[in-house]
Amino acid sequence: MKEYNTIQRERECFFEIHNITAGYGKKEMIHNINFSLNSHTLTCLIGANGSGKTTLLKSIANQLSHQGTCSIEGESLEQKSVKELARDVSYIPQKTGISISMSVLDVVLMGYNARLKLLENPSKKQIQQACEVLSKIGLEKEIDTDYLNLSEGQKQLVILARMMIENTKILLLDEPDSALDVPNRFRMMSNIRHMVDTEEKAGILCLHDPMLALEFCDQLVLLKAGKCIGILYPKKDSIGVMEKAFCQVYGNVSLMECFDKEGKRHFSMIGI
Amino acid sequence: MEIVKRTKKIQYIIVIILILGVCFFLSLSAGKFPLHVPDLFRGDETALSVFWTLRFPRSCMAVIAGFGLGVVGIVYQTIFQNPLAAPDIIGVSAGACGGAAFGILFCAGGTVGVTLCAFAGSVIAVISALGLSMVVRGKSHLSIVLSGLAVQSLAQTVLMMLKLMADPEKELAAIEYWIMGSLNAITAKDIMFPIGVTAICMMILICLYRQIFLLSLHEDEATLLGVSVGILRLVILLLATLVVAAIVSVTGVIGFVGLVAPHCARLLLKNLCVETLVLSGLIGSVLLLVADILARTVAKSELPVSVFTSLIGVPFLVWLMVRKEKN
Amino acid sequence: MKKRIIILLLCGLFLLLQGCTDKIKTKNVSLTVQETMTIAEENVEAEEREESDFETSYPVVVTDQLGRQVIIEEEPQTIVSGYYISTSLLIALGQEEKLVGVENNPEKRPIYQKCAPHIMNLPQVGTVKELDLEQCALLQPDLIILPFKLKDTAESLEQLGINVLYIKPESKKLLEQATALLGIVTNSNEQVEKLQSMILEKTKEMQDLVEKSERPTVYITGNSNFLTTAGCEMYQHSLIETAGGENVAKELNDFSWAEISYEQLLAWNPEYIILAADAKFDIETVLKDENLAGCKAVKNGNVYQMPSNIESWDSPIPGSMLGSLWLANVLHSDVYDVSRYESAVEEFYGEFYGL
Numbered sequence: 001m002k003e004y005n006t007i008q009r010e011r012e013c014f015f016e017i018h019n020i021t022a023g024y025g026k027k028e029m030i031h032n033i034n035f036s037l038n039s040h041t042l043t044c045l046i047g048a049n050g051s052g053k054t055t056l057l058k059s060i061a062n063q064l065s066h067q068g069t070c071s072i073e074g075e076s077l078e079q080k081s082v083k084e085l086a087r088d089v090s091y092i093p094q095k096t097g098i099s100i101s102m103s104v105l106d107v108v109l110m111g112y113n114a115r116l117k118l119l120e121n122p123s124k125k126q127i128q129q130a131c132e133v134l135s136k137i138g139l140e141k142e143i144d145t146d147y148l149n150l151s152e153g154q155k156q157l158v159i160l161a162r163m164m165i166e167n168t169k170i171l172l173l174d175e176p177d178s179a180l181d182v183p184n185r186f187r188m189m190s191n192i193r194h195m196v197d198t199e200e201k202a203g204i205l206c207l208h209d210p211m212l213a214l215e216f217c218d219q220l221v222l223l224k225a226g227k228c229i230g231i232l233y234p235k236k237d238s239i240g241v242m243e244k245a246f247c248q249v250y251g252n253v254s255l256m257e258c259f260d261k262e263g264k265r266h267f268s269m270i271g272i
Numbered sequence: 273m274e275i276v277k278r279t280k281k282i283q284y285i286i287v288i289i290l291i292l293g294v295c296f297f298l299s300l301s302a303g304k305f306p307l308h309v310p311d312l313f314r315g316d317e318t319a320l321s322v323f324w325t326l327r328f329p330r331s332c333m334a335v336i337a338g339f340g341l342g343v344v345g346i347v348y349q350t351i352f353q354n355p356l357a358a359p360d361i362i363g364v365s366a367g368a369c370g371g372a373a374f375g376i377l378f379c380a381g382g383t384v385g386v387t388l389c390a391f392a393g394s395v396i397a398v399i400s401a402l403g404l405s406m407v408v409r410g411k412s413h414l415s416i417v418l419s420g421l422a423v424q425s426l427a428q429t430v431l432m433m434l435k436l437m438a439d440p441e442k443e444l445a446a447i448e449y450w451i452m453g454s455l456n457a458i459t460a461k462d463i464m465f466p467i468g469v470t471a472i473c474m475m476i477l478i479c480l481y482r483q484i485f486l487l488s489l490h491e492d493e494a495t496l497l498g499v500s501v502g503i504l505r506l507v508i509l510l511l512a513t514l515v516v517a518a519i520v521s522v523t524g525v526i527g528f529v530g531l532v533a534p535h536c537a538r539l540l541l542k543n544l545c546v547e548t549l550v551l552s553g554l555i556g557s558v559l560l561l562v563a564d565i566l567a568r569t570v571a572k573s574e575l576p577v578s579v580f581t582s583l584i585g586v587p588f589l590v591w592l593m594v595r596k597e598k599n
Numbered sequence: 600m601k602k603r604i605i606i607l608l609l610c611g612l613f614l615l616l617q618g619c620t621d622k623i624k625t626k627n628v629s630l631t632v633q634e635t636m637t638i639a640e641e642n643v644e645a646e647e648r649e650e651s652d653f654e655t656s657y658p659v660v661v662t663d664q665l666g667r668q669v670i671i672e673e674e675p676q677t678i679v680s681g682y683y684i685s686t687s688l689l690i691a692l693g694q695e696e697k698l699v700g701v702e703n704n705p706e707k708r709p710i711y712q713k714c715a716p717h718i719m720n721l722p723q724v725g726t727v728k729e730l731d732l733e734q735c736a737l738l739q740p741d742l743i744i745l746p747f748k749l750k751d752t753a754e755s756l757e758q759l760g761i762n763v764l765y766i767k768p769e770s771k772k773l774l775e776q777a778t779a780l781l782g783i784v785t786n787s788n789e790q791v792e793k794l795q796s797m798i799l800e801k802t803k804e805m806q807d808l809v810e811k812s813e814r815p816t817v818y819i820t821g822n823s824n825f826l827t828t829a830g831c832e833m834y835q836h837s838l839i840e841t842a843g844g845e846n847v848a849k850e851l852n853d854f855s856w857a858e859i860s861y862e863q864l865l866a867w868n869p870e871y872i873i874l875a876a877d878a879k880f881d882i883e884t885v886l887k888d889e890n891l892a893g894c895k896a897v898k899n900g901n902v903y904q905m906p907s908n909i910e911s912w913d914s915p916i917p918g919s920m921l922g923s924l925w926l927a928n929v930l931h932s933d934v935y936d937v938s939r940y941e942s943a944v945e946e947f948y949g950e951f952y953g954l
Contacts (some may be wrong), residue, residue, distance in 0.1 A: 086498030114498030120300030304863035318893040442822035573857035
């Protein structure tokens, strides 16, 4: 497990979270959180309920007043205007709030808002692009369907499509997997993984299922009682180190690794 | 596929416009004064005067007021994410009633004085509600609703006190009738102000339709999509309220149009898009026009128009809902 | 979704009922009073036939204008009048000294100032809409006279041991009956006779003179709004008809002031417009109103206001017969001279109000 050390940075980070302290009212939820990301990576925040994951995500998204800064390629997020921030960061909160009947296409087209002027409407080219994205994820038949009539899995995919349209450097997702069934979870994570692999992006997620984190993420930030107690790198760290770290967060757990037919390593965890 | 849907939406709009046209013509022909088309062409002075200063403005007012209330209704329901939101929700109508009561009691300027007081009353009420929500808790739309409730209660208390001060033989009846809403006193010079305000604000609101739909999302989500939620919501609510204030200050409180028309539009077009906004406005126009025709022809004296907006609106809405369930 | 539909339906029904009941409420109240009125009329007539001599012998059983039977044990020495009409009646019947309480805002009525100034200092018991029960309890009058709209207070007053009579002088006939009723109760039947006979005499005099003239069309306004008028069921209608005019709004049968539109007024095209005595708008405003430019009355300048310097004659008070006389002079000045009207005013107020 690598302890975060400011001196060890060699070059300017793609995305850096520096000394974030935040809370609600007088109650401080997170204290002095530090970590950084490179592009093409996914980071997952790991912690028990109430450890401050959502608070941290909200602070990074600049939706919660906080001390400390987040900067992307040297530019501080806190200094950006609403539109500038929207062009750099996209954020999917735990409960997305589409409460009125809108067509799937209209939902996806919302992603263009940060790049359009107030009275401007998406161009034909942009609409076509949106349709292409929807067919890429397999929803081309649902373009005109009412979003509210879709299954949970399909809804999540539409929101993801919107995120693709937003085309931001930083992706923030708060428990995007919580309402999905197992196959859909994998599908969604594959899509997110594909997004950051193929483009100059980085993602920070809170995942409900730590196994998904171990499977898909490059970096796991462990939070306990609002403090960062360590950072794990599933591709490099030994299983013993990881199990010890997980025990600190979840209590007594046992971590096992297994190998599939192609020899790739996977993990599974059970509580004791 | 999308092209077909679009055509159907345009079809609905064209049909409603045709219905509106027919109703407008009916409205021009209905009334207590015996107007005959030959008289108008002959140049009969009284007939022309009645037509241009009374009947035509009254019909226009019904169309514009109905359109304004319909669009504002759907804007409110979208922004507050509440299908039962009506333009009253932040105290417009209550403020207007209080203002009108004040005008009836203390202003000697006749209807002009009452109109100005009613408008001032509703604007004060809404600015208080929006201002209070900003002081109390910033961005959440729930805080606006709560502030609106507070201001509404205050305005109704003021209204109660004014009613107590009113002479039961004279002013009290006038206040009650004003509150019920009617287009009976509309003349040519009365409509300039509400039509002007409504036209300008409607244009802006319809152009901002994309932002209005974005405001229906949770705040965090909307902000990270590039929407300055606080400011935009304030501006849109203010515009919407100006429309309602301008209309209500001249006609009194007309209920139900802002509640029924949006639901009808949504049941017909299913998805929320700019066509839904426009259709909601058009349905509002038809509803108010027909209600006004009935209000001035059914009985020998003028009845309050709100009676008919509910009598027509409710069955129509029920029919649409039943039809939707069947499908 | 189903929940939403049910909620919407319920709200819709609720709003529907709200919209209708407001208008229906007034009609319903009027309808039930209409029924009780006919009973009251018959009963009071019966009473009149029985009490043919001038002195009332106590105890006496009377029926008020809500059809209630009330027993008056002895001649009331202290009276409270919660209605400006009964106050005026009591003064006309010479009972003003017995008044211990009056309706709110007596300073608004010039007549009190002129002929019974002590009334201004009396305790005030309420308005047409609301009665101050505690004040009544404090005064403990022998009799209290109230407008019929306060009928819900009957039980409470009876529990306080106060006799209460309700009057509803909504038409000429009912005003006569109210007068007779108060006469019996206060043992001032002689005054009643004099009052009724003078009213009859002056009215007949006027009607004989205007009989042969044509009846011009008249529009009478309400107090607060120019576009409200009185239909055939209202007192003001009989005022116009008595004066030899024709009420343009006679086809309306609302029991209270009816709302109309400019179009309606122009369709009626009255020859005369009469503003209510206490109207908030004045003759100038009406004459300058562009929307009325086509109206006969405005074109010829025949817009007048009912006088109110002594009393407001467009309401059902005993002096309102002078309102008819004034109107007759306005409509038929060729046959009914202003001097006749003026002398009638002098005689009436001289005899009954001591002016």
